[in-house]
Amino acid sequence: MEELLQIAxxxxxxxxxFFSEGYSDIVSFEDSKLKNIDSKILSGISLxxxxxxxxxxxxxxxxxxxxxxxxxxxxxxxxxVDGFFEFPLTQNLKNxxxxxxxxxxxxxxxxxxxxxxxCDTILQKxxxxxxxxxxxxxxxxxxxxxxxxxxxxxxxxxxxxxxxVYPYSSASLYxxxxxxxxIKAGDEYINFLTExxxxxxKEVKAxxxxxxxxxxPETLYVLMWRxxxxxxxxxxxxxxxxxxxxxxxxVFDEKFTVFNDPLNDSIPGARAFDxxxxxxxxxxxxxxxxxxxxxxxxxxAERLKxxxxxxxxxxxxxxxxxxxxxxxxxVPGDKSFSDLIQSIxxxxxxxxxxxxxxxxxxxxxxSIGISPAIYxxxxxxxxxxxxxxxxxxxxxxxxxxxxxxxxxxISHGGNCPSILFNEVNVIIK
Amino acid sequence: xxxxxxxxxxQTTAQYADIRYEILGETRIVFNGKELIHIGTNSSDGFxxxxxxxxxxxxxAFTKLKDASKALxxxxxNACLLSINSKKPVEFAKTEVYKDSFSPVLKEDPRNIxxxxxxxxxxxxxxxxxxxxxxxxxxxxxxxxxxxxxxxxTEGTEIKEDxxxxxxxxxxxxxxxxxIQNIRVSGGGSTGFSIxxxxxxxxxxxxxxxxxxxxxxxxxxxxxxxxxNQDLAGVFTHEAFGHFSxxxxxxxxxxxxxxxxxxxxLGTEILNITDDPTIPGQLGFYKYDDEGVLARPVKLMxxxxxxxxxxxxxxxxxxxxxxxxxCVAEDYRYAPIIRMGNIFIEPGDKKLDEMLDSxxxxxxxxxxxxxxxSGENFTFGAQYGYIIKxxxxxxxxxxxxxxxxxxxxxxxxxxxxxxxxxxxxxxCGKGQLNIRSCHGGPHILIKELVVGGV
Numbered sequence: 001m002e003e004l005l006q007i008a009x010x011x012x013x014x015x016x017x018f019f020s021e022g023y024s025d026i027v028s029f030e031d032s033k034l035k036n037i038d039s040k041i042l043s044g045i046s047l048x049x050x051x052x053x054x055x056x057x058x059x060x061x062x063x064x065x066x067x068x069x070x071x072x073x074x075x076x077x078x079x080x081v082d083g084f085f086e087f088p089l090t091q092n093l094k095n096x097x098x099x100x101x102x103x104x105x106x107x108x109x110x111x112x113x114x115x116x117x118x119c120d121t122i123l124q125k126x127x128x129x130x131x132x133x134x135x136x137x138x139x140x141x142x143x144x145x146x147x148x149x150x151x152x153x154x155x156x157x158x159x160x161x162x163x164x165v166y167p168y169s170s171a172s173l174y175x176x177x178x179x180x181x182x183i184k185a186g187d188e189y190i191n192f193l194t195e196x197x198x199x200x201x202k203e204v205k206a207x208x209x210x211x212x213x214x215x216x217p218e219t220l221y222v223l224m225w226r227x228x229x230x231x232x233x234x235x236x237x238x239x240x241x242x243x244x245x246x247x248x249x250x251v252f253d254e255k256f257t258v259f260n261d262p263l264n265d266s267i268p269g270a271r272a273f274d275x276x277x278x279x280x281x282x283x284x285x286x287x288x289x290x291x292x293x294x295x296x297x298x299x300x301a302e303r304l305k306x307x308x309x310x311x312x313x314x315x316x317x318x319x320x321x322x323x324x325x326x327x328x329x330x331v332p333g334d335k336s337f338s339d340l341i342q343s344i345x346x347x348x349x350x351x352x353x354x355x356x357x358x359x360x361x362x363x364x365x366x367s368i369g370i371s372p373a374i375y376x377x378x379x380x381x382x383x384x385x386x387x388x389x390x391x392x393x394x395x396x397x398x399x400x401x402x403x404x405x406x407x408x409x410i411s412h413g414g415n416c417p418s419i420l421f422n423e424v425n426v427i428i429k
Numbered sequence: 430x431x432x433x434x435x436x437x438x439x440q441t442t443a444q445y446a447d448i449r450y451e452i453l454g455e456t457r458i459v460f461n462g463k464e465l466i467h468i469g470t471n472s473s474d475g476f477x478x479x480x481x482x483x484x485x486x487x488x489x490a491f492t493k494l495k496d497a498s499k500a501l502x503x504x505x506x507n508a509c510l511l512s513i514n515s516k517k518p519v520e521f522a523k524t525e526v527y528k529d530s531f532s533p534v535l536k537e538d539p540r541n542i543x544x545x546x547x548x549x550x551x552x553x554x555x556x557x558x559x560x561x562x563x564x565x566x567x568x569x570x571x572x573x574x575x576x577x578x579x580x581x582x583t584e585g586t587e588i589k590e591d592x593x594x595x596x597x598x599x600x601x602x603x604x605x606x607x608x609i610q611n612i613r614v615s616g617g618g619s620t621g622f623s624i625x626x627x628x629x630x631x632x633x634x635x636x637x638x639x640x641x642x643x644x645x646x647x648x649x650x651x652x653x654x655x656x657x658n659q660d661l662a663g664v665f666t667h668e669a670f671g672h673f674s675x676x677x678x679x680x681x682x683x684x685x686x687x688x689x690x691x692x693x694x695l696g697t698e699i700l701n702i703t704d705d706p707t708i709p710g711q712l713g714f715y716k717y718d719d720e721g722v723l724a725r726p727v728k729l730m731x732x733x734x735x736x737x738x739x740x741x742x743x744x745x746x747x748x749x750x751x752x753x754x755x756c757v758a759e760d761y762r763y764a765p766i767i768r769m770g771n772i773f774i775e776p777g778d779k780k781l782d783e784m785l786d787s788x789x790x791x792x793x794x795x796x797x798x799x800x801x802x803s804g805e806n807f808t809f810g811a812q813y814g815y816i817i818k819x820x821x822x823x824x825x826x827x828x829x830x831x832x833x834x835x836x837x838x839x840x841x842x843x844x845x846x847x848x849x850x851x852x853x854x855x856x857c858g859k860g861q862l863n864i865r866s867c868h869g870g871p872h873i874l875i876k877e878l879v880v881g882g883v
Binding site for chain 2: 025030031033034035036037038039040041042043044056057058059060061062072073075076078079080081082108109112116129165166167168169170171172208234238239240242299318320352354355356357358359360362363365367368369371386387388389390391425427428429
């Protein structure tokens, strides 16, 4: 890696080398039967260079020819992508506990046994189609640049997802357990799934209308996607953010607080620095309903004449960093999940969402198929509804919060509680 | 290359093993508004090994040749673990042994076009929407993906195949007051660079539709009879029906498998659906899939009756059905899974005017904006639409998502148009991406669809 920097420097460039290496094993059960065990051992390296305020980029998987990688980056300079920012000098970062050595002791056999145990335990309580996946991953990153930054991190993660599938549909109720190493799925986890699934198994009819709706931690990403888009410096720069000019303004319900929370190393994926070597820090995006901060990477920070917030992340080594909120934390409220359900006279739990990626995302609009739409009547889960959609706009929906659950769960949307909303438009066939 | 791959596989103790080595060349140019934000050509490579041992099938992806022995050993251990824990051993359907090298015929090989020329063309297209005052930004890209694949298995098959995909497309965004609207634009395919030339009118037309959307009404949620255009019909076929023709999705899904039995009456008599990766010139074209099986057309639905499905060698054996050659990977980071090639609703006999007449009152929806399916349920967005009154186009509508149940919807298709069109760009996600996923269809008329407005 150092050699790459030297070659780039000899050609008159400032440079940054990003190296990622890792392995993963994933075990999947379908309908309670072991279906697949797949492994990956992947590595890759990418190079950014800045010369005459122009930015070049190249990547490869096998660093067989260092000169070629530098030449590819030099060639890309010709296009004229602006690179007015400097690669940062970042030192003396807080040491985060991102790696548990126990991960190395998790055999695929253990993953198989845990999935099997879950299927057997659930089947003793309820008869249904169960899909389980368990995955362990170890990944190390290293970043060096010509400003003198030398950073590295090794991370471990274990994640298990159990889905209980509704008959004749792949709509499923699911929940994730995640940690830096193996965590045995406990009774609370299993009971959440079996009880809510069991009570909602019956197909029921209901009428369209505005009603109370719970988004689970697993489905809140539908709303958070719109918020993340609006709070991104990329949207701000492109003049498409409905939050432009609104820092300090109360935009959402005061029960709603969202943090960028990369330093929480009690959960997997914590980061002291982002993928371009900027220090990560905790800060609010929304605090008690008040919009507080946009998030930035180096590129958009320079464009907008401010500093990076440490949110420059890459989808893989083959992509350049761009602003991303990888560590969302929604501050929990004071009601238990069953309190939330009990306060619904007539309403729906969004167990899964279809089409979250379609619709006018910059505008904050969402229009999703609810799959499953778990129906609640007089404080009890009574069944599920087929062919239901929920539609709205986050600048209305997020102002109508009744309560926030008192506990958070890790899902692909971040570290979030369930949230109960009022007056969400639900269309039912 | 084959010599090296053979050396690796020669170490296997499994009854079957295959290896795929790929060199992936990517050229990407991206504009955000006037600003060029990315340009470059890169190459990366890697390997995928699959082993079938004692009835367990496992795969491993790796990027360094020095990891080959370790990778093979890991895959064999995983296969044994699968075999011990599975009641039913995995078998592979038989296929011919091929030794072949195949490169598609291209009208202008993109590798022979300079990156400057690609940049100039993209800039020219990008400038078209940006010349309109209300267009506030664009995100327009040029994407070129060249997969050079070397496949070898222990049965003796050795195939080298190149897949070359070029596309230009992206999103155009306009704003009026506080209303932001966007529209997708896309063009490309598997036939070389020339398909991307002379597309100015496409960018002009999309921009005009976008500006009209700023004046359009929001769709009102409700149940409507709808006429959907070719692109939406294609997405419907792909999302709602096509995925359940993929045998791996229903294999361990008892309730769906029960409904998706060959011979089941699923649709109206006018409905015929085929998947055919062998149609020359279409986006989804390939000769061999990523387990070395020759691709072939599959009639999936004949006069409303389920008549076939898409298979890998594993599922063809498990279902006791014919192999089809539909097991495809995104690239060297993934083992292949069952994918659609070119899936389409076969054209019927109705003209567009006749279909609008028979719709009477309802919605005419055009062009897909993302779609997703979950079992029987699907949801997808339409880019724009019109309220139809007495068979005539009235106001334009925006922010449209439709949702429905596969089986009900197949039975509610009341007319099929005569105007089949295939899409030019794809992007189906199923754990991995398939940029060559191609769908097509004519206009179709559907009764009683759920439309979610805002």
